[in-house]
Structures are given as C-alpha cells and as structure tokens.
C-alpha cells in the first residue's frame with residue numbers, strides 16, 4: 562500500500578506498544594453461517610475485548626504515543642458510548658488522568674459505567690454539543706489532550722492491530738466484513754491486511770438510517786447526513802466535514818459498503834445469540850446481519866468482525882424474544 566495517509570509500519574508499532582493492554586480476541590468458526598454462505602465463515606469475537614468493544618486498541622495506542630508532558634496533563638473526550646469507555650479503560654491502564662464530558666441527558670447507568678472504568682466524569686449542559694465545548698475548554702485551558710474516536714493516525718493504527726490478528730488467525734482469509742461508521746476500524750483493518758495480501762476484499766456494513774460514510778463516498782467528499790436513531794447506535798454520527806484520514810482510506814481500500822435495515826441488524830443480534838451463544842450490540846451484529854440476510858457475495862474463507870457488546874440488556878432481551886423494535 563503506497564500513498565496511504567497512515568503508514569503500515571504504524572500498525573506494526575501499535576501492536577508492540579499495546580501488547581498486554583488489550584486482549585487478543587478469539588476467532589471462532591461458525592458452522593451455521595458457513596453452511597449458509599457455502600464458504601468457511603469465522604467470527605472475530607472482538608466484542609470480548611476489554612471495555613466491550615475494539616475501541617481501547619486505538620485509544621491505548623494514541624495515549625502511548627503522547628510525550629511525557631502531555632501524559633501528565635491527561636486526556637479528554639465527549640463520547641458517552643464505546644469510545645468514552647475505551648478511552649477511560651486505556652487511560653487507567655496507562656496510569657493517566659481521563660475526563661469524559663457528558664450532558665445532563667446521559668442516563669445514570671452510562672455515567673456509572675464510565676466512572677467504574679476509572680475516568681472522571683464532568684456533567685455539563687443539556688446537549689452533547691455542550692459536553693463537547695467543555696472537553697475543548699479542558700484542551701485549551703488545562704492542556705488536556707483530546708483523543709478523537711476515529712479520524713486520527715494513532716487511533717487508526719491501533720484499530721489496525723485487529724487486522725494483523727485476523728491474518729494470524731486465518732491465514733487464507735479472502736473476505737473481511739466489518740461495521741463502518743467513522744471508518745477508523747475498517748481503515749486500520751484494510752491497511753493491515755491488504756498490505757500483506759492485496760487480493761483480500763474488505764466490505765463495510767452501515768445502517769440505512771444515517772450512513773454518513775456511505776453518503777460521503779457517493780458524494781466524493783465528506784458530507785453531513787441527518788442523524789437518525791438506530792438500533793446500531795454505535796454506528797451513528799458524522800465523519801466530520803474536515804475529515805483528514807478515514808474518508809480517503811475508505812475510498813482507496815474498501816471494496817464495498819452494504820446498508821442494512823433495522824430489521825436486518827436485529828436479525829444479526831438474533832443470530833449471534835441463538836446460533837453462536839453470544840450477546841452483541843446492534844453495531845457489533847452488523848457484519849453477521851449482512852451475512853444472514855445474504856446481502857453480499859463472498860468467496861473463500863470469510864471473517865465477520867463482531868465489534869462490540871454494549872447494549873442495554875433489557876432491549877437485547879426483547880429483540881432475542883422476537884420483538885421488532887423501532888427506535
């Protein structure tokens with residue numbers, strides 16, 4: 562891979578840097594999905610990762626790339642979801658201060674979840690935008706470092722370590738299917754795997770409701786899309802109109818994007834539970850859902866990335882009991 566905005570060597574360095582701080586998650590063969598696809602299908606159990614998603618890979622790498630002075634001042638962010646959890650976890654592992662800013666609307670269980678991972682929580686304002694302003698104030702006034710969720714070279718390189726693991730665990734992998742939101746995960750995986758074997762196909766899966774990266778690729782530049790509620794809540798949000806890395810990497814390295822309906826995502830959650838015995842969240846079930854709904858042609862050994870498990874368990878219970886929920 563030449564001309565990528567993040568070099569392959571950054572992923573190899575990230576793997577060494579975060580070794581011991583994140584888990585090497587299992588790759589599990591799925592008999593039922595293999596039967597369905599007519600090809601061997603494996604699931605990368607990244608929902609077993611510490612903090613419940615792959616996010617600590619990128620967060621830990623970004624933190625460890627900071628110089629001593631920056632580490633002393635600590636890191637901040639305004640994500641209440643998996644990035645906030647991953648950042649909190651990685652900061653505690655590295656022994657540095659972490660402040661996650663949230664609005665008063667954030668439910669108490671999310672606040673407690675992030676506190677339990679060792680971060681300070683600052684509750685400000687009535688919207689996520691207000692929380693973002695507070696995080697920016699901490700950067701400007703206290704010198705804290707903002708670690709963004711996807712559009713950052715050290716974050717992309719950290720997520721790419723997941724791709725190196727897939728190559729180790731499935732040497733003849735031919736297609737990799739991963740969920741796609743801001744594109745940090747899929748950019749890292751695509752760079753890691755295609756550098757070693759350029760014939761590997763990479764497919765991204767987003768939800769129909771508010772797929773910002775898909776709309777941006779179609780437009781040929783980063784565009785804003787209306788944010789809609791979705792069962793795959795970890796895939797919501799824009800890619801940033803000033804996107805510097807992931808827009809180009811997805812354009813150059815990803816072979817196709819599949820958009821799933823809410824029902825297809827719930828089928829993925831169902832399949833993971835009833836056939837694989839696994840609890841995964843909506844975003845985490847996207848690749849499985851795309852396979853179950855036969856939304857892509859695969860040939861050869863295929864790896865589906867299950868990216869996270871952080872779902873409200875009462876909601877999960879309703880879905881696997883057959884209820885079809887519109888958010």
Ligand SMILES: *Cc1c(COP(=O)(O)O)cnc(C)c1O
Pocket residue numbers: 614615616643644710711740741742743744745746747795796842844845868869870
């Ligand atoms: C963040 C996240 C994604 C999307 O990752 P991007 O790097 O933004 O594309 C997918 N699944 C889960 C569970 C996540 O937390």
